[in-house]
Amino acid sequence: MTKHPFIPIIIGTDMNAYNMAISFHEEYGIKPILVGKEALSFTSLSSIIKSIELNPKLPEKQVFVRFLKEIATKYAEPGKKMLLIGTNDLYVRMIIENADALKSDYLFNYIDEPLMNDLLVKSNFYKLCVEHGIETPATYFYSCLEDKPFADEVLFPVIIKPSNGVEYYKNPFAGMQKVYKVDSYDEIQKVVETIKASGYKEDLIIQDYIPGDDTYMWDSVFYMNSHGKAELITYAQVVLQEHTVTAIGNYTALITRYDEEMMMKLKDFLEALHYVGYANFDLKFDKRDGKFKVFEVNIRQGRSSYYITACGHNMAKYFVDDLIHGEQKPLTLLDKPFLFTVVPKIVLKKFVLNREICNEVKTLLKQGKFGNPLFYKKDRHFKRKLYLFARQINYYRKYKDNQW
Secondary structure, eight states: OOOOSEEEEEEOOSHHHHHHHHHHHHHHOOOOEEEESSOOHHHHSOSSOSEEEEOTTTTSHHHHHHHHHHHHHHHOOTTOEEEEEEOSHHHHHHHHHTHHHHTTTEEOOOOOHHHHHHHHSHHHHHHHHHHTTOOOOOEEEEETTOOSOOOOOOOSSEEEEESOHHHHTTSOOTTOOSSEEESSHHHHHHHHHHHHHHTOOSEEEEEEOOOOOGGGEEEEEEEEOTTSOEEEEOEEEEEEEOOSTTTTTOEEEEEEEOOHHHHHHHHHHHHHTTOOEEEEEEEEEETTTTEEEEEEEESSOOTTTTHHHHTTOOHHHHHIIIIISOOOOOOEEOOOOOEEESSOHHHHHHHOOOHHHHHHHHHHHHHTOEEOGGGOTTOOOHHHHHHHHHHHHHHHHHHHHOOO
């Protein structure tokens, strides 16, 4: 096996962490080290991970930095650099907030803290979009420090969601949802009061609901190198998203597309902000005016971003070539038909309601132009196969029993 001059340290134990782990394994034959607060079956039942270091207090600032420094000491090898990659908003935020303390032990490619706050806090993000000509849904903000009820004039239905998702999930409560779809001012008030009672004190977004099923949702992934230049742009149409209230917005299947106008528009936006690292935009096509509207940008690769690797542009390699080898790549706009899915074929055939997209799904399946990263062939953990079989059955039940 070739000796590589780096050791990947992935923070997270979920599906996104697994996708990044198999990207390293596919490209380099390396088994990464994972760091997390709890064991999850996605990664604990895997033969392609060297070890998983767990600390239940990992999200606490002092613990986060100390634990990562312990990991760096434990796994240090002469001549090898530690490559640090976060896989959810909280861990990426903590890498950025503690960059000065971590950079003596690790290499990573993330934006600075002021830009992070402009992008992760939705009220700031939407202002930036307006400044740079990026279309967004009609949006209102309600401060949870307010006593008076929300009274702006809106057209129902509307969506309610937190402006600061990291803070929102620090205050869990019964009936918590990722987003809320409501049809009246009374319903708005009930949701607002419930969230306020949890202890969340920041803004809520009250937003125009753009009509259309899952196939109106779109996904775009970028790799911006450490010099702030785009090296990879993808565009994809969502086929299915999760339909349970706690997971809406997590894509379970999508088809790659090519839209040079939107790709370049989003590229200009990120380059103007001097953005670095992976970025993952969530958009929806608004058939009322024929425009794509941006909801948010994740400051990391998404859990469905593995389609990049499957299409021949390995996610891990972009980090390694940039940070370890100092290489700059020419811009690639992905233009290869591919179906990414983490749900079984029967779910795609039965629950994709758009007839045209359903037929396209069947064609891609027939042509073998599809992939499910959870079934990585080189991962030979026996219990994993049983877990995945049960998970596939559960997906069918979830789509049968939940509508969004």
